[in-house]
Amino acid sequence: MAQSASDTANLGKGSSPALDISELSLRFPRQETPILSLPHLAVAPGTILGVAGPSGSGKSSLLYLLTGLLRPGKGSIHWGETDITALSEGACDAWRRKHVGFIFQDFHLIGELSPLENVLLPAGFHGWRVPVDLRKRAADLLNLVGVPTNRGSVTDLSRGEQQRVAIARALLFDPPILLADEPTASLDRDAAENCADILFANARDNHRTLIIVSHDHTVIDRCPRVLHFDKGQLLTENEAA
């Protein structure tokens, strides 16, 4: 099945949905204390939201809940009109494919593929052949993040370059929601700043929602709105004036 024309024609044209969380609670089986509890959270479209807190505070669990990879014990998560907690697994996969870009601390690139092939990997989720315009977009994204497209394998790249490839991969379908889990944790200072610049610029310039989990204060300090978690509870919420 070839990539549908509408999939690529709508690239960059989707608007970010608002996030509305209500009475969210996540607990592991046989544990009385929830690992994450969030009575209410509303995030406007195009918000850059930082999530901070010590290890085990529930930051990553929040990201997984927001993408439907994890199902809460109770509560609801609305992205726009869609309550993703009510979607079936298949429907949630389809929603995530269409709306979410994900960036990991360890990049999780496929070492045997080139940077361009890695960026185009999500295209294989949709169709058999990669449309020419999508291939061009992948090359443009690599140029945007400053990674040469002619490298044979991503293993030839520096860690900073690899994370930038991962960012390009997350941006392939220009998702309205971008989630980043410790995107700079394994990078040196310069590379970290460079990657953060790309993420923030994309969110600001394209009015995309960016939720970024990080221990890195230089990253968190750049977020207009920051949630501080500890032991699964939202402790404080800072919002730039």
Next chain:
Amino acid sequence: MNPFPIVFASLRRHWVMNLLFVLLIAVAVAIGVGITAQERALRQGSAHAADKFDILVAAPGSQTDIVMNTIFLRPSAVNLLEGPVWSKLLSDDRVDFAAPLAFGDSWHNHSIVGSTAQFVDYLSGGLKDGTMFADHEEAVIGVAVPLEIGDSFEPAHGHGIEAEEHHHHGVNIKVVGRMKATGTPWDSAIVVPVEQVWEVHSLGTGHADDEDHEHNEDHDDDHAHDEHDHEHDHHHDNGASAAAAQDHDHDEDHGAAHHDEHGGEHDHAPGEAHDHDDEDHPDHAVKLGPPFDGVDLPGVPAMVVHPKTVAGAYSLRSSYRTDHSMAFFPAEVLVEMYEMLGNASSVMRWMALGTQALVVAAILAAVLALMQIYRKQFAVLRALGAPKSYIFGAIWLYVATLVVFGAAIGLGLGWAVAQAVSQAFTAETGMAMRATIAAPELTLAAGFILIGFALALVPAFMLYRKPVVDALRGS
């Protein structure tokens, strides 16, 4: 959905392990393919070798021994068919032609078989080079005999080590012709006139005139030995006592269970008289082949009979099943041998299947272990939006690719091994064997692939069901 980039990446990532998987599968498939291809090649080769032996008539005993002696030229002691019995066959109306087969001698492990020119023509469809034997001490050879036309050799009694100790000293047989290739063990045989075999073992000639002549010559020898400058006479003269001694030795070696024929004189096959024979034997012509009108015909190990009709074949088989003879279709004996072979190969095939099952199980276990390594990669793909079907398809395709490559290589490997074994067998026996890949082997490989496809669902389904977040947290 296109999971091939992930499949190819997975194949490249652990290429040594994947190569090992492919080789294991290839060996498992090759064992099964090799056994079936080799078994069929053996059946076809042996059936072809028996093509020209419509009916065999021999003294009562083991039919298998007769088949092994006559068709496959594997010497063993057999009872002799009495002269009156086999000579009757020659004049039987139901017989197109019949020829005696007399074994026992060899040259460098090449069986020397006494028979008739008619049999040679029938067996090989004519000569490739040279002429048909027209004298007692002439021979035609199979294509695989390392002699040239014009070469001479000294036959030995028996085969192998025994033969090296029992040369027929003073007997020199000249190669005059070479048979066309038959693709049977007879390509390694040396065929001489049956009279030569009888003669060298001092058992008469099978021809009345020759026996009279021989008697006269013996008589003459007492008086004028030096006057005869004749090859035949020479060894016969030598044999006045030596032949008797040879016979004596022979009887000691084989008891009563071996052919020993003694030929008298050369006989020209019709129209094949040698000029030099006429010159050397102004008083008589060399007689070879039927009619055998000797008074006391020697026994022969077997007669090969070509009937005129199919009905005649069955009638002959019935007529010659008596207290003094047995008649049978070699094909029937081969079928019995195939059944035994089939039972053995059936056991081997089951063992091969067991091996294949073990290999598949081992690979499956290894793939499941490997999937734990891939688990996080697939969880990341899910987080990036890959549907479960994509993950399922990628894992299934990965295992299926290993199975298909392994089976394809195994098919080729099995064929190559069977071919090599066939060639070695051909070199050993002279029986042309050609291992081929046919429906049974393709079915076996296809069956293996289908089972592999089915089993590939196991890791695909297991990983498909793994919680994504558990794998993502597991870094």
